[in-house]
Amino acid sequence: MKTDTEQMRQLYEQWCSEDISKQAFCNQNGLGYHKFNYWVKKFRNDSAESPVSQKGFSRIVTHSRLEQPQRQVLATFVFASGARLELFAALDAAFIRELAN
Template sequence: MDKQVYMFELIQEWEVSGLSKKAFCRNHGIAPSKFFYWIKKWKNSKLQTPEGFLEITPNKTDAFHAQYRLKYPNGVQLEVSGIGLKQVAALVKL
């Protein structure tokens, strides 16, 4: 098992254990300094994982190979491919 995966699993186990960090380390034979290091890495990895929507900017090749489906409020659906984002924006405004 990957060391990071193992340590992250231990951290999650510690969170639900109700034990202090030092007591948990003592029970598992882990040096507290090593455990604190991995807790910091674990917290940083959680901060780097975005939640919700991400803004993406397609490059020009993607824009012309993309397919779009527009659904208007009146129920009309329009599927297009091979056009740029400016043309799609114009269709959205219809």
């Protein structure tokens, strides 16, 4: 049986991999927004205090979902801080590497 922390970590990681607001994610999964927001902040703070270097990207999520009509997101970068960078056009790999430094 999973602990509350393990369950919330799994939900947090699922939310991070999706392109959806916290409120919409909570509605889809029957979660209280304030409780989920507490765990999001906790997990982000835990990773910020980790002895492992947080330099660069924490994960790269690629997808072809349409954000708005006529605008297709090619890739979404999620930083360790929770900041997201969405690319709507192809970029040179060297430029992307510079963003991670």
